Amino acid sequence: MKTTSQKILGVWNTKTVVAIAIGAALFGVLMNYGGIPVFTNTKLTTAMIIPVIVGAMFGALPAAVACAVGNLIADLIGGWGYWFDWSIGNGVLGFIVGLLPLYGANIDEGIFKPVHAIIYAVACVIGNALAFGVITPILTTLFYGGELEITFLQAMAAGLSNTLVLVIIGIPILILLARRNARGTDLKLEEKEVKEEQNI
Amino acid sequence: MKSPLLNLIPGDTYLHKLTGKTKVRAFVILLVYIIMSFDLRLILPLFIVGIIGLVSLRPEWKTLRYFFIVVAAVNLLNIVLFWLANPDIGAFWCGGSRTVLVSFTKRLFISLETLWYLSIRFLKMITSFLISMVFVLSITPSELAAGLYSIKVPYKICTIFSIAFRYIPDIGRDYENIKISMQARGVELDPKKVPLMDRIKQNVLILVPLIISSFERVGNISNAMDLRGYGRGKTRTYYCEHEEGKADKIFKAIYTGLLLFCAFWIVSRIIYPPPSKMWYPFS
Known part of the structure; x- marks a missing residue:
């Protein structure tokens, strides 16, 4: 079993590194090609699903890293300029959305109940409010000075569209993934017997 | 979507032959340089350097053209939306004056300041796109990882970058x-x-x-x-990281100088804030 700190920080083994990398690549590509523009630099993007999945499988910090690196990659191949404030904001959002294992949802073992879906939806709203309502505007003023009005408008648009995507597409995907993984849960590693054999 | 931008094999032009360390460090410093100001006098030289750099890489223009059109269109759209969100944004940036050129309604008008601010903003976006294009075209994922590692990023994060780029x-x-x-x-x-x-x-x-x-x-x-x-x-x-050549040493001198200039610029702006937020010649 994972400890609480492992659920938040993730276990940084090779598997996690690779999963974050693939998550970041998917995030970057979906951010560019898998979205519909809503407002300046803001899209109704399906990329937001990635941190949910990475978070559900590997923990909150990996989700945050996947989100932040993914946003950097999206900026790099998209060419709308660099917005590190948004990368960090996305990282924070990834962290909060990726907290899934902390409140008991375990996609790897197929556990995703309606209670988790509700907590998840609330976390999405809080995460968006915190990431784009507080952190991104603060960083924007720090990095670029001014432009608060537009950032707030963008943040509103981003927060709303992200919440929509996270809830409307996120929950079905989580249920789907959980159901998919649940098929394997009847197979249990018979630790006791192995140990007994070793004792003999 | 074959990505024509990411090359996995190092090329043979001058910029390609630099070490990953040089490329990443120069890129990071140039980013700071772009982000730190809305000053035409600083952005325009970099814009020209970016064009020279891009030409020197001998890219496939056919595929690049598509990217340039998309980026220019997206940024133009953004600028129109920026203008719609706040037509008076120029006054904030250029020190409060407001020279209205065309007025549609009481709220929607085009002032010289706003036009100036938005066109500088557009140039800034295109420049940052140019620089990132030069960077992406000149680097391979492994060099990127090596370069990031040389600026003290933990190597597991470097691996994330290199795998992610290879996976696209x-x-x-x-x-x-x-x-x-x-x-x-x-x-x-x-x-x-x-x-x-x-x-x-x-x-x-x-x-x-x-x-x-x-x-x-x-x-x-x-x-x-x-x-x-x-x-x-x-x-x-x-x-992939080879010994530093002559070109790397030249670049090292340039980017160190640029870094010092950026530090000086930012610190002096904090200590002595200029009267208007951006350089505006017509006030």
């Missing part, structure tokens, strides 16, 4: 495969024939297998890496 073409291939197999099963994916809501639904339909197949590959890749002893040591060296 695979995503394109998977996407094409899934799309084709879905079309074979009779799903209409032509954007001209399908209304918007259905298209969103179909995007999700492609997304699910794409995500699942991608994450199923995690086990294979990580096992292969584990077998080769990844993650055992505390530090890491990079095979």
Whole structure:
């Protein structure tokens, strides 16, 4: 079993590194090609699903890293300029959305109940409010000075569209993934017997 | 979506031959340089340097043209939206004056200041696109990882960058495969024939297998890496990183100078804030 700190920080083994990398690549590509523009630099993007999945499988910090690196990659191949404030904001959002294992949802073992879906939806709203309502505007003023009005408008648009995507597409995907993984849960590693054999 | 931008094999022009360390450090400093100001006198030289750099890389212009058109269009749209959000933004940036050129309604007007601010903003975006284009075209994922490692990023994060960039073409291939197999099963994916809501639904339909197949590959890749002893040591060296040549030394001198200039600029701006937020010649 994972400890609480492992659920938040993730276990940084090779598997996690690779999963974050693939998550970041998917995030970057979906951010560019898998979205519909809503407002300046803001899209109704399906990329937001990635941190949910990475978070559900590997923990909150990996989700945050996947989100932040993914946003950097999206900026790099998209060419709308660099917005590190948004990368960090996305990282924070990834962290909060990726907290899934902390409140008991375990996609790897197929556990995703309606209670988790509700907590998840609330976390999405809080995460968006915190990431784009507080952190991104603060960083924007720090990095670029001014432009608060537009950032707030963008943040509103981003927060709303992200919440929509996270809830409307996120929950079905989580249920789907959980159901998919649940098929394997009847197979249990018979630790006791192995140990007994070793004792003999 | 074959990504024409990412090259996995190092090229043979002057910029290609620099070490990853030089490329990443120069790029980071140039980013600071772009972000720190809205000053035409600083952005325009970099814009010209960016064009020279891009030409020197001898890229495939046919594929690049498409990117340039898309980026210019997106940024123009952004600027129009910026203007709609606050037509008076120029007054804030250029020190409060307001020279109205055309007035549509009481709220919607074009002032010289806003026009100036928005066109500088556009130039800034295009410059940052140019620089990132030069960077992406000149670097390979391994060099990127090596370069990031040289600026003290933990090597597991470096690996994330290099795998992510190497994985992007695979995503394109998977996407094409899934799309084709879905079309074979009779799903209409032509954007001209399908209304918007259905298209969103179909995007999700492609997304699910794409995500699942991608994450199923995690086990294979990580096992292969584990077998080769990844993650055992505390530090890491990079095979692609070669000895610094003459060009690297020249670049080192340039980017160190630029870094000092950026530091000076930012600090002096904090200590002595200028009267207006950006350089504006007509006030």
